[in-house]
Amino acid sequence: MRATARRCDRTPFYGEAGGQVGDTGRARSAGGAQVRITDTIKPSGDAIIHVGEVEAGTLAVGDTLTLEVDGDRRDRVRANHSATHLLHLALKQVLGEHVAQKGSLVAPDRLRFDYAHSRPMTADQQRTVEDLVNAEVRRNRDTTTEVLPVAEARARGAVAMFGEKYGEKVRVVRIGGESLEFCGGTHVHRSGDIGFFKILSESGIAQGVRRIEAVTGEGALDYVRRLEGELGRAGAQLKVAPLEVASRVEKLTGDARLLEREVAALKSKLAAGGARDLFSEVAEVGGIKMLVTSTEVDDARALRETGDNLRNRIGSGVIVLAGVGPDKVNLLAMVTPDLIPRFHAGKLLQSIAAVVGGKGGGRPDMAQGGGKDPNKVPEALARARELVREWSEGVKPG
Helix, strand or coil: CECCCCCCCCCCCCCEECCECCCCEEEEECCCCEEEEEEEECCCCCCCEEEEEEEECCCCCCCCEEEEECHHHHHHHHHHHHHHHHHHHHHHHHHCCCCCEEEEEECCCCEEEEEECCCCCCHHHHHHHHHHHHHHHHHCCECEEEEEEHHHHHHCCCECCCCCCCCCEEEEEEECCCEEEECCCCCCCEHHHHCCEEEEEEEEEECCEEEEEEEEHHHHHHHHHHHHHHHHHHHHHHCCCHHHHHHHHHHHHHHHHHHHHHHHHHHHHHHHHHHHHHHHHCEEECCEEEEEEEECCCCHHHHHHHHHHHHHHHCCCEEEEEEECCCCEEEEEEECHHHCCCCCHHHHHHHHHHHCCCEEEECCCEEEEEECCHHHHHHHHHHHHHHHHHHHCCCCCC
């Protein structure tokens, strides 16, 4: 059951505020009640509400409670929160003083930092920011906190957080050597407690606002290990060491481009060779040269090249080609300029495409299309010859 509201005079739990998530943990009463605290919120003022479930016993008014924060989770949150401060400083150093926080989330598994900047960060800038943060982590300097009048805090150069309202006095946190910010959250005792900082992503979320997501400590180690695992699997597939994956992929990409060029060249040669062979099939109907035939050039682009070669050679005439593949047909119709409008390539192709279970159309001089039934190609070509014969006898294309 959900815990009913009970008032405590004090608590070690941090209530969600300033982007930092609330603590979780446990509460125990002297009478044996056990409560699992799943969240801690701070709705207004100094009020802190513990949200949880009673797992055993019953709470009663007047019970004395022992409150225990989940220490491991708190430590991960601390590391991410302190890293956010160092990240803010590094961004100002790398991108400029115009950088200002526009929002944040500090959770045990990650940190998110929104900031004012007009352009995406480059890979070099991201690496520099990571280097600056991790350099401060390795220095392992003590974290210090002071409660100061607002004016004095600002005079010292402390940075106020986005959207926060402050009273006459503020808590100022110094992490490492230079990061000084107004902050009421939890932080590491020394910068080295952050362990390791790694950016996961940098993206735009609104005009002039960018977002960085990052991890620290165990979260950063887990991320690096996942990368290592993926790189290792890629290396195994490519049969190279993990650090040789990029060069291997680059070589394979180059090989693929070379093969594409070779395939294109072979198709062009096939088209040229096909044109020479196919030209012997030119027939004459009513004084009009006609070439209506099928070919194994089943690539649409290569078929077009074949048609272009034939048209250049035929001089004046009508060409209909069916490029036959295992499970499809590419169709091409061409009419030389001197025979328009007696013949219309688009209408011719539209008619024969229907025979092979497809569709097509185009201009009076050239049209392309296709179908799904290679078995109907002879019937389609017979239909093409019939139409060319009719049009050569004076019937207008319908």
